[in-house]
Every structure is written in structure tokens, then in C-alpha cells.
Amino acid sequence: MxxxxxxxxxxxxxxxxxxxxxxxxxxxxxxxxxxxxxxxxxxxxxxxxxxxxxxxxxKQPCTPGTLYCFRCRSLRAPALGMVDFVPMRPGSGNLRALCECCETIMHRRVREADIAAIMPGCTVQFAQGQPRLSGQTAPSLNCDFKRQG
Ligand SMILES: [Zn+2]
CATH class of the missing domain: 1.10.238 (Recoverin; domain 1)
Incomplete structure (x- = not known):
């Protein structure tokens, strides 16, 4: 042409x-x-x-279990298989994880309903407002549900 x-x-x-x-x-x-x-x-x-x-x-990444790392310029699996989900609006938000190779933060926009299909076998945490990736060693899924009183 x-x-x-x-x-x-x-x-x-x-x-x-x-x-x-x-x-x-x-x-x-x-x-x-x-x-x-x-x-x-x-x-x-x-x-x-x-x-x-x-x-x-x-070219949206569509390989399950990966996000796009801009530093590696490639699809990468999340370090330690850990992913944060940051809700942006009802039903959808951003997945956030560290690149397993270079530890750059990777993002991927998803619908909440698709998370399990997109990130099979990963531990997905629902972030509540603030970044949780730094220094985190264990999932803290039990929040304050059982307050005294
Ligand atoms: Zn990377």
C-alpha cells in the first residue's frame, strides 16, 4: 500500500x-x-x-497469570504470585503486582468478575485505598471485622 x-x-x-x-x-x-x-x-x-x-x-495482554511490565517490555508473572486489586469503580479496577524479574510495578485494568480467570493461582488482595506492596510479607485478609464491643 x-x-x-x-x-x-x-x-x-x-x-x-x-x-x-x-x-x-x-x-x-x-x-x-x-x-x-x-x-x-x-x-x-x-x-x-x-x-x-x-x-x-x-495488543492488550491476554495471557492468564501475567501483566505487562514496561521495563521488561514483556508479559511477566507477578512476583510471589501476589496481586493487588485496586477498585476504581463498581465492578472494575486495576490489578497491581510486582514484576517477577525486575520488581517494577505492573498494572492491568480488569473487571472484578474476570480476576479469577485472568490471575489463576495467584493470591489476589483487595487493596483498600493505599498501596500495600511495599514491605508486605503476608496477606492480611482478616481486617477489623471482629472489633471488641
Ligand atoms: Zn519487569
Whole structure:
């Protein structure tokens, strides 16, 4: 595909070996035509950047038991198999863990209902407001439920 050429729907479909409906679907998803004229034409450069952004948004880590470490630039398992869940809004929040290789803090946005599937075999703690990763050695799941009185 040439960046400075413009492509009709048919040409683009042929060039990228996809169905014409796929191109129209891309248009519906935000691929901008050059103008509002007919036939609809797309600039090669905008097609390329559209597809690139689609690919990068698909790059969400999806391997169970891992988070993305920005320092390692790779998916890593949590150190000690320990993960914090930090609720951000009802039903969802951020998983937080230390990279097992470099101990950088890793984050991953999740729905609360997905935690068990995403982090099988890990100890997930529900963080309550403040960071708990530093110096923590044991889970403290029994909070103040049993106050005297
Ligand atoms: Zn790392």
C-alpha cells in the first residue's frame, strides 16, 4: 500500500486482500475517507495509521497469570504470585503486582468478575485505598471485622 495514493473501497479491498464490507466496516469504526465525495476514497497513510492503531489496541495482554511490565517490555508473572486489586469503580479496577524479574510495578485494568480467570493461582488482595506492596510479607485478609464491643 502506498501512503500517498488514494484508494477506492474496491482497490483497498483488493490491495489488502479483505472483503469490501470489511473496508466499509473500518469506515464505520473510524477510518476517515479523504472527503465526502463519491466514490469514497481513502488515503493510504490514514488507512495504515488506522490499522496500526487497531492492532495496538488489540495488543492488550491476554495471557492468564501475567501483566505487562514496561521495563521488561514483556508479559511477566507477578512476583510471589501476589496481586493487588485496586477498585476504581463498581465492578472494575486495576490489578497491581510486582514484576517477577525486575520488581517494577505492573498494572492491568480488569473487571472484578474476570480476576479469577485472568490471575489463576495467584493470591489476589483487595487493596483498600493505599498501596500495600511495599514491605508486605503476608496477606492480611482478616481486617477489623471482629472489633471488641
Ligand atoms: Zn519487569
Amino acid at each position: 502506498k501512503l500517498h495514493r488514494s484508494y477506492s473501497v474496491e482497490e483497498l479491498a483488493r490491495c489488502l486482500d479483505v472483503h469490501k464490507n470489511t473496508v466499509r466496516h473500518w469506515q464505520a469504526k473510524g477510518l476517515e475517507p479523504i472527503d465526502k465525495g463519491r466514490p469514497v476514497l481513502f488515503q493510504g497513510a490514514s488507512v495504515r495509521s488506522f490499522l496500526a492503531s487497531r492492532n495496538s489496541s488489540r
